[in-house]
Amino acid sequence: xxxxxxxxxxxxxxxxxxxxxxxxxxxxxxxxxxxxxxxxxxxxxxxxxxxxxxxxxxxxxxxxxxxxxxxxxxxxxxxxxxxxxxxxxxxxxxxxxxxxxxxxxxxxxxxxxxxxxxxx
Numbered sequence: 001x002x003x004x005x006x007x008x009x010x011x012x013x014x015x016x017x018x019x020x021x022x023x024x025x026x027x028x029x030x031x032x033x034x035x036x037x038x039x040x041x042x043x044x045x046x047x048x049x050x051x052x053x054x055x056x057x058x059x060x061x062x063x064x065x066x067x068x069x070x071x072x073x074x075x076x077x078x079x080x081x082x083x084x085x086x087x088x089x090x091x092x093x094x095x096x097x098x099x100x101x102x103x104x105x106x107x108x109x110x111x112x113x114x115x116x117x118x119x120x
Contacts, residue, residue, distance in 0.1 A: 006040060006042060009040050009044070009088075009090070010037075010038040010039060010040050010047075011038070012088055013038045013040060013047050013049070013084060013088070013094070014035050014037065014038040014049075016083055016084055016087050016088060017035050017038070017049055017080055017083070017084070017096070018034070018035040020079070020080055020083045021033050021035065021073070021080075024083075025072075025076055025079070025080075027072040027073075027075065027076055028072075029068045029069060029071055029072030029075075030069050030072040030073060030076070031053050031054065031055075031061070031065055031068070031069045032053065032054040033051050033052070033053055033054075033069055033073070034051065034052045034054070035049060035050070035051055036050045036051060036052050036101045036103065037049075037050040037101065038050070040094055041094070043092075044090055044091065044092040044093075044094050045092065045094060045095060046094050046095050046096075046097060047094040047095070047096055047097070048097050048099055049073075049096055049097065049098050049099070050099050050100070050101035051069070051070075051073065051098060051099070051100060051101060052100070052101050052102075052103065053065055053066050053069045053100070066100050070098050070100060073098040074098055077095075077096055080096055081093055081094075081095070081096055084096075
């Protein structure tokens with residue numbers, strides 16, 4: 001598959017999973033999750049789904065919050081894969097692997113450091 005086509009597949013998977021997690025996934029273990037990126041293998045067998053998890057009060061999540069959320073996402077694998085199959089016309093529905101993306105946490109920490117340095 002061409003690089004452009006794979007990017008479109010990744011974006012479509014990101015959109016479907018993001019919408020399902022935000023609106024239809026009722027697992028209490030899954031906190032405030034953002035699907036930040038998706039990387040699908042060229043053979044469509046696997047999609048790595050990168051997520052960020054926001055902690056309480058808009059702060060970076062702690063390790064326990066991240067692990068609990070990833071556990072909830074992994075247990076919802078069948079539901080989420082079914083959503084993909086129903087909404088995307090792919091010759092194969094990829095297996096989903098959920099990974100934590102620390103980019104948002106790093107950005108929040110930088111914002112906190114900047115705020116601490118600003119004069120009151």
